[in-house]
Amino acid sequence: MAYPLSAESAAWQRKARAYAENELMPYEEQAEMNDGVLPAEISARHKRLALELGFSKMDAPTSHGGLQLPMLDQVIVWEQLGRVTNALCWSVSEAHSWMFDACSPQQIQEFIVPLMVGSRCECYAITEAESGSDPSALATTATRDGDHYLIEGEKWFVTSANKADFFILQAIVKGESDDQQHALFLVDIDAAGAEIIDNPSFGHTFSSHHPTYRFSNVRVHESRRIGAVGDGMEFTKSWFRRERLMIAARCCGAAARLIDMATTFAKQRVVSGQPISEYQMIQAMLADSVTELWAARLMTYETAAMQDRGEPLSLVHTHCSMAKLYASEMANRVADRVVQIFGGRGYMRGNAAQRFYRELRVDRIWEGTSEIQRLIIARSVLKRNLDTVLG
């Protein structure tokens, strides 16, 4: 039985599927063969359509012109967008609801509303050379200097910095009474003292890069600090919850497309006189993939529904970790099997299975590795008990 969706949710699913299949998928191979980059007019069309569809403001409150969609609908949209390779679905930035709670009215007007309307683009800079899984090892500092801060440090893997015009940057505050606490800052991408020091290549072919930035005494006015000193980690957790859930959704979409492709291929590919779909070892791979996708989808939808029901944030946090952990590991297993079902054809870059095989790998790493998700889940059950965690 299909998961029961309201008419509105089903309409969002159809719209996102049509955008993914009709507008984005036709350009995947072109992107793959051109370092992820499409002709400017095609990218502009993708962005315009995504804005018209409302993808940049799904989570934004209606009081600020957003759609304030239920989380379940947002997950359903991202699931469909996850069917596309080469990150072509990243055609717009998104204004998250937590940003409207965290930012001042001036910051909302200057930075967050522009994300909604597509006139600005952000990147999120937390990770450093020594601080990836362990944010307590953060070394970037923001030292008070009158009504300014001086930012000093290095940030790694800053996704989309080549497209962004500002960073949301996490640093340790110094020179205040609440010294050594984390805070977030809005920093212009071209601020004096901010420079790219490396732009490494990665396993996928995306037009969004993940460069390393050096911040040398970058002057940031105190009005660019988000919230209070000490709030930084909590805001980052809000970012993580959303990103982890949407990674889970995209992984479900990717796995669904992979299974569709493998099913079609297996029925038409004849080896030793019969379609490979007749071979039970191929059937087993399909069966495991469908079963695991079903489990991941239920977990992802239910985690979204928990948020819509207003369940406690700590439990939602644990569930976002479970959904991300299971869905990303599931999608990687599915991609591996589907490449195998395609045989040599599955190793060609023109085959979406091959691209997913590379692209899905990072979903087990970014926004907290699978090991870190396991720690979050284990700590949650140890602190509470199973009945509290699972209900």
Ligand SMILES: Cc1cc2nc3c(=O)[nH]c(=O)nc-3n(C[C@H](O)[C@H](O)[C@H](O)COP(=O)(O)OP(=O)(O)OC[C@H]3O[C@@H](n4cnc5c(N)ncnc54)[C@H](O)[C@@H]3O)c2cc1C
């Ligand atoms: C393509 C890409 C894009 C990214 N984009 C961004 C971005 O936009 N902004 C940003 O801030 N960061 C970004 N990241 C960084 C990403 O979030 C980190 O890579 C990730 O959190 C892991 O940190 P690390 O690489 O330092 O690994 P480490 O922390 O060095 O971990 C190495 C290994 O040790 C394991 N490990 C660590 N601690 C434990 C533990 N306590 N128990 C068990 N195992 C443990 C990890 O799971 C991992 O397997 C990106 C990374 C990549 C690859």
